[in-house]
Amino acid sequence: KGTGSDNIGKFTINGIYSPETSRLGLSKKYQLGTGNKTENLGHTVTIQLTWNETNNQFEGKWYVQTNKYRGNDKFQLKFDGQHLSTKLNSDDKSLGFTISGGIDKPVLNHFTSIIISHIYENALADGVEQLKSYDILLRVNDIDITNMKQETVLDILKRSGKQIKLFIRRLSPPIIKTIELQHNGRLGIRITGGIGREYIPDDHGIFIKHINTLQTNDRLEIGDRLLQISSMVK
Structure with a gap:
């Protein structure tokens, strides 16, 4: 989302990003009383994103061609949260947490990330400071799981051995x-x-x-x- 103004009035720009097509659809809507006009910017913005762990931000390039503008540029997107790594020593015991999500079972519309939905009391994962409910799992033992089915991720967790390294994303505290x-x-x-x-x-x-x-x-x-x-x- 973004805001701005021009000779017509104040407006907001909303975008929906599709990871499947790497495209971002944009719409521009003027506020009531400042033009009362909705303008479709036309086509799509093609995006390439690369995560920079050092700077805690995405870096990428975009190319846009609409009915009024065409061009390309570089950009940076600050991530509102933090990334953490944690290790669990399973010793053939249950990890003590359940997951939700996946590309086949999205938690909400368009949210296909794998999240930790519950941590059982007194289980292996309980008491691990770096692990909390609603953390987003990104990698398991260096395997990228950001675009997988839930069953596939469960299988990876079961076969991950006695020591499991998790790389997680934790969003900022809820509002x-x-x-x-x-x-x-x-x-x-x-x-x-x-x-x-x-x-x-x-x-x-x-x-x-x-x-x-x-x-x-x-x-x-x-x-x-x-x-x-x-x-x-x-």
Whole structure:
């Protein structure tokens, strides 16, 4: 996402990146009251990304050809989080954690990363400071698992030997927001999850699954986790 302004008004630019095609589709939308115009930038941006562990950022090149612009440039994308390595000595014991995700079982739409969904108490992985729930697994013993099926990753973990080296990505701490909803008896949202109906395996959380046009609060997003619900009496 990005923001900017021109002679028409203020605008936001949104992009959806496809790792399968290495393409980024862009759309440019002007804010209400500053032009009220939506402009499709046309085609796609082709991207090549290389991760620089030293600088903790992506480095790459892009080439864009739209109905109004064509060109190429280099860029850098700062990563909001950290990368960590940890080792587990299995000794033929269970690793003590479960995973979710994969290209065949995405946790959410377009999110196919393998994540640690649960760490069992008093198990091998429990107490390992470098390993936490919702960490994203990138490599297992130097094997890149970022574009694999979940079953394939499970097989790699089972066959990885007595010492397992994990390279993980940990996003910045989650943002907790208090959002007030205006409604006339219908909130305009649908939720999923909970004990016995887990949306994410081994995660009992409640998540927003759908937002319809009745709900005009643009701070809500699909995939948000609900932590607390309270009634506000005025």
